[in-house]
Structure formats: C-alpha cells, structure tokens
Amino acid sequence: GTRASIVGTSTSFNGDGNITFSTAPSNGSNAERMRINASGNVGIGISPLADFHLFRGGAVEMRVQAGGASNGAKLSLLGRDVSNVNSTWSFESVDGVLKTADDGTERMRIAANTV
Numbered sequence: 001g002t003r004a005s006i007v008g009t010s011t012s013f014n015g016d017g018n019i020t021f022s023t024a025p026s027n028g029s030n031a032e033r034m035r036i037n038a039s040g041n042v043g044i045g046i047s048p049l050a051d052f053h054l055f056r057g058g059a060v061e062m063r064v065q066a067g068g069a070s071n072g073a074k075l076s077l078l079g080r081d082v083s084n085v086n087s088t089w090s091f092e093s094v095d096g097v098l099k100t101a102d103d104g105t106e107r108m109r110i111a112a113n114t115v
Helices: none
Strands: 004-010 017-023 031-036 042-044 052-056 060-066 073-080 086-094 097-102 105-111
Antiparallel strands (some): 004 017, 031 042, 060 073
C-alpha cells in the first residue's frame, strides 16, 4: 500500500486549498501528519487553529500566533499533567507588554518602560 503521500486539494469554488502530508507505519494505514491550509497556517498532528499549531497525542500542544498591529504575538503551550488536568501557559506581547498566564490567569506582566 501507500507508505507516504503529498496531496493538494481544493476546498472551495474559488480555488482555496490545502496541502496534506501523510505517512504510514509498516503495519498500519496511511494517516495525515501535517497540513498547510489555504491561509498558509501549518498544523502538525492537527488541522491548524493558529499560524503554527503542533499537537502530539492528546497531552501536548503548542500554538504560535502572529497578531496584527493591535494583537501582538502569542505563544501558547497546552498540556495535561499526570492527574489528567489540562493546563495552559501563554506568553503574549501586545503594545510593548509581555504577559504570561497560567490557565487564563495572568501571572506576570513586563512593560516596555519597566527598568
């Protein structure tokens, strides 16, 4: 059977499309491993929900989002601990301020004018 493939598909009448990369283990079937969507977002292990989105086995996830002029940029790390409790850590830069958060609660803020 097919061990690896790269496929381009059209997702709309306007010609928007995706490129998917698939592989298969020696004893398994072909499965999608990476996708580049019509917006140019890249997802590894998942259909991308951000500019770059990495997902591995339900326990670890990383998202990188480049914002516009007012949004800044954001790095999110999502994980699950040994008790199966989800946690999210994010680092966000907006208007010269670096913010870190744990499960949505801001934990630290560094402003551009901080000495």
